[in-house]
Amino acid sequence: MPPVDVLHQPRAMGQIQRALRSSRLAHAFVFHGPEGVGRELAARQLAAALLCPDARWVEVPAQRREHVEAPHELRACGACQDCRLCDADTHPDLHVVHRFLNRFHDEDRVRKLKASQLSVDVVRQFIIAETGRKPARGRAKVFIIRDADRLSASAENALLKTLEEPPDDTFMILIAPSPQDLLATTRSRSALIAFDALPKAFVQRQLSMRHRDKPPATLAWAAAFSAGSLGRALELLEDGVYEVNEAFVRGWIGAPADPSILDPDLWIKTAGALGSHCKKRDEELSDSEGQRMGLKQLIALSAACFADALRMGSGADALRVRSGAGAILNEQARPALQACADRWDRGAVCATLDRLHRAESHLDMNANTQLVVEALLYDVFAALRGEAMVAG
Ligand SMILES: [Zn+2]
Structure with a gap:
């Protein structure tokens, strides 16, 4: 409709x-x-x-x-x-x-x-x-x-x-x-x-008309993460990206004490599953192109999670909440993310964001996906533990 x-x-x-x-x-x-x-x-x-x-x-x-x-x-x-x-x-x-x-x-x-x-x-x-x-x-x-x-x-x-x-x-x-x-x-x-990006509230309203079964928090997340694209927001819901995000945010919140989110096999497997949805929409995509698209999605989800922590840690989020503007993307995980913002070193969070961005450009340059993931997770683990990154 x-x-x-x-x-x-x-x-x-x-x-x-x-x-x-x-x-x-x-x-x-x-x-x-x-x-x-x-x-x-x-x-x-x-x-x-x-x-x-x-x-x-x-x-x-x-x-x-x-x-x-x-x-x-x-x-x-x-x-x-x-x-x-x-x-x-x-x-x-x-x-x-x-x-x-x-x-x-x-x-x-x-x-x-x-x-x-x-x-x-x-x-x-x-x-x-x-x-x-x-x-x-x-x-x-x-x-x-x-x-x-x-x-x-x-x-x-x-x-x-x-x-x-x-x-x-x-x-x-x-x-x-x-x-x-x-x-x-x-x-x-x-x-x-x-043509411009659509207002978040409009996207959310349209989503709620089509997905009456989904909780408002899920729809709000999809509307925010789609950056004003109704088409993209619908794909996010249909592909189960919200559920993947839940698992990834939980994983990052537990890191580095619980390193399970830093398992390259988890990333490759999840990226493959997301990629299979992309392939359904574009039959011309090869398995590896689909997997690459899935990986870019995981990188974007992770970057959004760290960006949330950074905003909360720097006080930028509190300013926006006071001004009535939308706040962080992962509103559903606010208390746990606040704890991360207090615990993680801000320099390490900035370095992680930068590292995620670089991994994305490596994927754009057709670098080997397994190597990109392994190097990325190795570096992020080091950063979160307060060590210097080695690769890049
Ligand atoms: Zn006519």
């Missing part, structure tokens, strides 16, 4: 409405921002407004007024045949393009390729060839390009010509985390629309 309207994106929605109002409507857009904040939903709304013959400027209803800049917006009618086709994702002029389309490519060779990138073959068949045809329903053609940051260099270059001289009836919406993920030439030919 996704929200039917894009909420809490007044800046992006304002930019889109201004573009629609302008006499020279852009033909290419880059919707950029974090995953799971409404970029694709906004792209589909824009597509519907372009494809619906009865789209008109209407007053924004009162309950959504705070989410938009202007009191009027261009909306698809929601009732005509085009709107119904858009809703059912079967509109012949709405093309959602993604890297896995290679499986439907005409050529056997392309169907067999790994889809880790959005390839030039997919761009040629599913975008460029399509732009040469008239719109099936006569009005316009809209291409939504998912994960445009995964366009291969040759695919993005192949797209440039279409972006440069787009047919009058063709619109492209590229979705990416950041405009920097695209070539400067792509950026300069597109209207850049920035």
Whole structure:
């Protein structure tokens, strides 16, 4: 049950409405921002407004007024045949393009390729060839390009010509985390629309509507740890990351007297389990890529736990609690973390945070995962016991 309207994106929605109002409507857009904040939903709304013959400027209803800049917006009618086709994702002029389309490519060779990138073959068949045809329903053609940051260099270059001289009836919406993920030439030919992280309270409310069985503390944690991405927060709950976090926070609280959290085998096994969830969402991931993603998640959970202790130890947390701003991430473990903050040396906590960060960059550089974990845990153990780190 996704929200039917894009909420809490007044800046992006304002930019889109201004573009629609302008006499020279852009033909290419880059919707950029974090995953799971409404970029694709906004792209589909824009597509519907372009494809619906009865789209008109209407007053924004009162309950959504705070989410938009202007009191009027261009909306698809929601009732005509085009709107119904858009809703059912079967509109012949709405093309959602993604890297896995290679499986439907005409050529056997392309169907067999790994889809880790959005390839030039997919761009040629599913975008460029399509732009040469008239719109099936006569009005316009809209291409939504998912994960445009995964366009291969040759695919993005192949797209440039279409972006440069787009047919009058063709619109492209590229979705990416950041405009920097695209070539400067792509950026300069597109209207850049920035999406922001969602407010934590909104994410938490949405989670509670979908996960009525989960305790509020679990939902609050997922909303906070997702950094304003509803999509990410839902994944955290579905993948059981909260339970993993509980175990890891407990483990760190007991360390270094109880060193069980410093067992590399525990990390590798848990990372594998988390990685298998990532693989379910992206079948192209190999076991080792999944495990690497799982390890990065464990590093992020551990870093959040030490960051909490640091905030509590330095008094920054008390200031934020007084000011009414949210406090630490692991609110459920506050008393035990306070005890850690009092017990652990602050320099050791800072060194541990730095060490976790470095381990993450080693994983990004494809270092051997077993070695990264062993060296990391060895160093953190030393730091927590008041010894100097040796590796790095
Ligand atoms: Zn309509």
